[in-house]
Amino acid sequence: MRVVDVQVLAADGGYRVCRFVKVTTDEGLVGWSEYYDQLSQVDLTSLILHHGRSLIEHRIDPCSPGLVSSALTATTRLTAGGVQQQAIAALENACLDIQGKAAGLPVSRLFGGPFRTRIPVYWTHCGSLRVWHAAFFERELGMAPVRSLEDLTSLGQQARRLGLRAVKTNPVSFRPDAKGWNGGFRIGPRMFDRRGDDSLIADIEDQLAALRAGLGPDADLMLDVSFSQRTEGAVRLVRSLEGHGLRWLELDIPDPEALAFVRRSSRTPVASLESLYGLNAYRPFLQQRSADVAIVDVLWNGFWQANRIATLADAYDTDVAPHNMVGELGNLISAHFCAAIPNFSIMELRVDEAPWTRDYVTSPTVLDNGELILPSGPGWGSDINEDAVKDHPPRARPR
Structure with a gap:
């Protein structure tokens, strides 16, 4: 079998x-x-088509x-990682779908699974996503605004009504208006400070307390601060949040020893590493015991590469959770990964998505009591509905 064509499709996601x-x-x-490619600041399409031509030729x-992954990676050794690896x-993931269909097996079975057919999930960017994109969620979808701590408590209650038993949020402040905290990777205020003062830490504690009030005491609560903190700020933050019973504090520091120091500074578990690519990048962090949970995108x-990373993490007795911040097909790909590894923790899921994006797949994700039901069909268990994609062309927006 050989590849004869590679195409890319785009659709409106709100x-x-x-x-x-x-x-x-x-x-x-x-x-x-x-x-x-919303975090890469470039369009990956040209790179994907370039590497696709290599598969054909x-x-x-x-x-x-x-072989697909290794061969294409070999051609990018001088520019490895980043957008090259994403392309x-x-x-590689599309080829895995083909392999599963050719064998008549779900992808998770190609890797020795499934270890589980029900995948526990958490509501990611709970509240924070509605602050970042308030106009879309409020005006276009008619969702309740998130402009106060009381609104966060309401979201926690909504999560419980949906059967979800875990949520993750990002720092937001409601003084004087609702706004997000700079994650340390976008141009904007405090991009280079990367440390939280007393007022910012107090805002985070209020935010967590408000969500906890809605969730109840038995649900899991996580906080993601990304690259917003240097080591000193991360230590200060992780110690300040010990009383909130977090399942994990998620943060990124590019030095494995510094991250390990943060982890040892508090009883709060640390999750990290979502921005890394490949075994060689993960190895020093795992060797230093830098994180309680290794996050893999x-x-x-x-x-294929993610599965190898999970195996390496398993050798260091470390759990793995997927970084999963996209739509329906991405959910299924991540779910098969969760099913294919023994050292799985919990799966990230965007609950706040444009409702029409479910039409883009032939078999949308199914949730039951806070768990995603793993599809049993071959490959990912779903195809793209090309007619629905064509019916929703991307809306023009500045890059």
């Missing part, structure tokens, strides 16, 4: 653009994957996704 890769073979099998068998991962690393 506050974002949904992007998909379609890989077609000479035997008529089609593989799909989802990718996102070199007649690489799409049913050998490890390669998009093609399956859409950025590629499923």
